[in-house]
Amino acid sequence: MGFTGISKLVTSTVGKSTNILWHDCPIGQTERQKLMNQKGCVVWITGLSGSGKSTLACALSRELHSRGHLTYVLDGDNLRHGLNRDLSFKAEDRAENIRRVGEVAKLFADAGLICIASLISPYRSDRSACRNLLPKSSFIEVFLNAPIEVCEARDPKGLYKLARAGKIKGFTGIDDPYEPPSDCEIVIQCKIGDCPSPKSMADQVVSYLEVNGFLHE
Numbered sequence: 762m763g764f765t766g767i768s769k770l771v772t773s774t775v776g777k778s779t780n781i782l783w784h785d786c787p788i789g790q791t792e793r794q795k796l797m798n799q800k801g802c803v804v805w806i807t808g809l810s811g812s813g814k815s816t817l818a819c820a821l822s823r824e825l826h827s828r829g830h831l832t833y834v835l836d837g838d839n840l841r842h843g844l845n846r847d848l849s850f851k852a853e854d855r856a857e858n859i860r861r862v863g864e865v866a867k868l869f870a871d872a873g874l875i876c877i878a879s880l881i882s883p884y885r886s887d888r889s890a891c892r893n894l895l896p897k898s899s900f901i902e903v904f905l906n907a908p909i910e911v912c913e914a915r916d917p918k919g920l921y922k923l924a925r926a927g928k929i930k931g932f933t934g935i936d937d938p939y940e941p942p943s944d945c946e947i948v949i950q951c952k953i954g955d956c957p958s959p960k961s962m963a964d965q966v967v968s969y970l971e972v973n974g975f976l977h978e
């Protein structure tokens with residue numbers, strides 16, 4: 762970051778943006794959080810395709826909504842219909858996908874919302890970069906730990922079948938990597954023939970939010 766100062770106004774260079782200046786508003790996150798009686802945060806759900814990320818995101822949003830909390834779901838599949846439609850599934854595009862969603866999630870958390878992001882987000886370094894965008898403790902990483910056998914047996918979109926047939930290249934878990942979190946806030950364990958219900962997965966996250974003070978200002 763380079764600085765050029767002219768009298769009192771100090772502008773800076775961030776990336777390719779030159780001569781820019783941050784503008785603060787008197788109504789900030791603190792005021793918005795008071796209004797909503799909750800703390801803005803990001804619940805980041807990672808896991809294989811078919812592990813249940815979208816199901817958990819929606820169940821969590823419904824559960825929190827019914828308790829009077831404002832949430833917003835950022836779903837990887839949905840965002841690729843708009844904001845991220847220019848990105849493929851090669852590693853550098855997945856990284857850019859996660860970076861953009863991390864920045865959007867940060868804005869929602871700053872707005873005071875409980876932002877629920879559900880993306881495969883297969884690379885540890887990308888998830889860690891998102892974590893570093895947020896104040897400590899307000900990035901809550903949830904690993905939906907469903908083995909590939911469970912995800913492949915579900916295969917609601919038929920994508921595993923296509924990947925096994927070689928008709929989709931670079932499919933996560935088949936011929937593209939997934940790096941499980943080594944140190945995340947919540948692990949939801951799902952075994953063959955033994956997965957918690959969507960409501961019970963959501964309750965596990967709600968308990969964490971409750972105990973850690975996010976559901977009160």
Ligand SMILES: Nc1ncnc2c1ncn2[C@@H]1O[C@H](COP(=O)(O)OS(=O)(=O)O)[C@@H](OP(=O)(O)O)[C@H]1O
Pocket residue numbers: 809810811814815836837838841850854855856858859879880881882883918920929930931932933937
């Ligand atoms: N090659 C490949 N690998 C993995 N997934 C693929 C691929 N091609 C398409 N899809 C579909 O895209 C959805 C994942 O999008 P994400 O934005 O979450 O992926 S990533 O975080 O950038 O890895 C994913 O949705 P979910 O099943 O909800 O995870 C798939 O439906």
Ligand SMILES: Nc1ncnc2c1ncn2[C@@H]1O[C@H](COP(=O)(O)OP(=O)(O)O)[C@@H](O)[C@H]1O
Pocket residue numbers: 808809810811812813814815816817879915917956957958959962
């Ligand atoms: N806890 C669960 N128990 C049983 N089936 C589930 C559970 N969570 C998700 N599913 C089912 O698994 C499939 C994949 O779920 P989805 O939420 O779309 O996963 P993802 O977003 O990770 O791809 C769907 O058919 C969904 O109904």
